[in-house]
Amino acid sequence: MSNLRIHLYYALSIVVVGSVASYFLLHEKANSSQTPSPVAQLANKSDQKTAYRLTSQKGYQLIRPLLAANQADEADELASTKTKILSIVDENQKSGLLTSASVYLFSLSDGKWVYINPGESYNPGSMIKVPMLMTWLKESEANPSVLEKKITFNSDPAIPTQTFNSASVKPGTAYSVKDLLHYMIAFSDNNATRLLNNNVVIADFVRTFTDLNLPAPDVSDRNYTISAKNMSDFFITLYYGTYVSKANSEFAMELLSQCDFKEGFLKQLPATAKVAHKFGEWGDNRLGVHELHETGVVYLDHKPYLLTVMTKGTNSKDLTTVISRISKVVYDDLSSSAGLTASL
Numbered sequence: 001m002s003n004l005r006i007h008l009y010y011a012l013s014i015v016v017v018g019s020v021a022s023y024f025l026l027h028e029k030a031n032s033s034q035t036p037s038p039v040a041q042l043a044n045k046s047d048q049k050t051a052y053r054l055t056s057q058k059g060y061q062l063i064r065p066l067l068a069a070n071q072a073d074e075a076d077e078l079a080s081t082k083t084k085i086l087s088i089v090d091e092n093q094k095s096g097l098l099t100s101a102s103v104y105l106f107s108l109s110d111g112k113w114v115y116i117n118p119g120e121s122y123n124p125g126s127m128i129k130v131p132m133l134m135t136w137l138k139e140s141e142a143n144p145s146v147l148e149k150k151i152t153f154n155s156d157p158a159i160p161t162q163t164f165n166s167a168s169v170k171p172g173t174a175y176s177v178k179d180l181l182h183y184m185i186a187f188s189d190n191n192a193t194r195l196l197n198n199n200v201v202i203a204d205f206v207r208t209f210t211d212l213n214l215p216a217p218d219v220s221d222r223n224y225t226i227s228a229k230n231m232s233d234f235f236i237t238l239y240y241g242t243y244v245s246k247a248n249s250e251f252a253m254e255l256l257s258q259c260d261f262k263e264g265f266l267k268q269l270p271a272t273a274k275v276a277h278k279f280g281e282w283g284d285n286r287l288g289v290h291e292l293h294e295t296g297v298v299y300l301d302h303k304p305y306l307l308t309v310m311t312k313g314t315n316s317k318d319l320t321t322v323i324s325r326i327s328k329v330v331y332d333d334l335s336s337s338a339g340l341t342a343s344l
Helices: 004-013 040-044 076-095 123-140 144-148 178-186 190-199 203-212 226-241 246-256 318-338
Strands: 052-056 068-073 099-109 113-116 150-153 173-176 275-284 289-298 305-313
Touching: 040 305, 052 150, 068 226, 076 099, 076 113, 076 318, 099 226, 099 318, 123 144, 123 178, 123 203, 123 246, 123 275, 123 289, 144 150, 144 178, 150 190, 150 203, 173 178, 178 246, 203 246, 226 246, 226 289, 246 289, 289 318, 305 318
Parallel strands: none
Antiparallel strands: 052 068, 099 113, 099 305, 150 173, 275 289, 289 305
């Protein structure tokens, strides 16, 4: 196995503005304190223009395929939620449980967002399995038979252990690529991930980042880091179905909804909550540094949102408390919020 692949495993529309309504008063009212007419109220509201930022895929001469759109500035409607998240972060930093945290919250129905600590980056750990999934699905669009390709797993003692373990592929057994993708995402299985990594085209994996206008990852760097916003972009394009095909995007989100990690986002949410998510962990026992992250889409009553929480501290299991509390605050606030458009 090449060092490149070993290191990779470890590293592992239209601008929308408010319409301007114009109207003519046929009869001027003598009493200026009178309630404005509905038409006048509409005109006043429509003067408030909203700028959107578009993200388009590069690499074409005559077109720019649209990947996503979001408001250009942070949303005032989410300011209260941001304040509550900041309070949780501050409290846990003061207690010593948390070293730092970054949080990106994005309303998928209207592009409103807030971002806490955008200047920090983190080792994604198993979250890197999401672009690996997308790379294989993109390959299947050119070569549909690739998902049925069989690969045999032979035990590899060099594969790192995880704090949060689940089901794993068995030595001496052949699995299809499709089955390995299920193990990699639903169970975060490192053994399945190693097989997929060994057989992926490295250039295709890198292109999954650059196609989304993200910095190309250094696959030889075991200390590769990524920001919460950039990690979010993979889920956003899957939700909108704007990078891999709509059928593959649906398949990917279904796999991600089967992720069996329940100590973070899901811990304090209702049992009926539908969430497509992925966690990641990284640590260095010699330095006493650990990271735990989670990102995903919460399908909230026709007001879906994307949440990414990335944390650093001294103990991975303790960091689940921070992630679950932030998840609950966001869920509760957005459940009762009238500021988010109720549409899918």
